[in-house]
Amino acid sequence: MANGRVIDPERGLDGIRSVGIRNGRIEAISRTPLRGRKVLDASGLVVAPGFIDLHSHGQDLPGARMQAFDGVTTSLELEAGAARRDAQLLSPARSKRQVGRIRSARHLLRHLRGERSLKGCRTAHRQSNLAYRHSTP
Known part of the structure; x- marks a missing residue:
């Protein structure tokens, strides 16, 4: 992936980068362009490990699917949990x-x-x- 806004909270990274992926795993994150069999232009897009929804109301399977389309990989349903x-x-x-x-x-x-x-x-x-x-x- 090239030219995407890469966000990695663990490393404190938030910047335009290229991401190299091999066999489904991230192999490199670089400020300079990377070469590969395929190059996906991620200009104007966010590349992140997944978003955490800290206050979710999607308490069913269709709701979870909708969140996944928005990049949510972790969701905390706090209505019944409290x-x-x-x-x-x-x-x-x-x-x-x-x-x-x-x-x-x-x-x-x-x-x-x-x-x-x-x-x-x-x-x-x-x-x-x-x-x-x-x-x-």
Whole structure:
């Protein structure tokens, strides 16, 4: 492949390069043109080992296939995966409700930083949003 934008996060590489492939494996990455039986012009294209989708909603086979067309090789489905943490985060809200500090967990969720209204959102989204806000700086 010639003239593609090669991205290799492991090496910190992001630049226009030529990539030599032999028997399905990368043999060389070079700033100068490489010779081979076939040369694919990758000008204007990204050449990368694969993209990681850190927040995926493609939770079925057709969704995974669509992601593969976009170069996604790893996908993290975080909606159902955070359920235990969501329950832990909601527990203090329930105990505060019992002493009258807040009306309900839903009330707490509505008043999180940046939230205006959660009407119409599914419960899974409310809980995952809460887990997200408490797990990121």
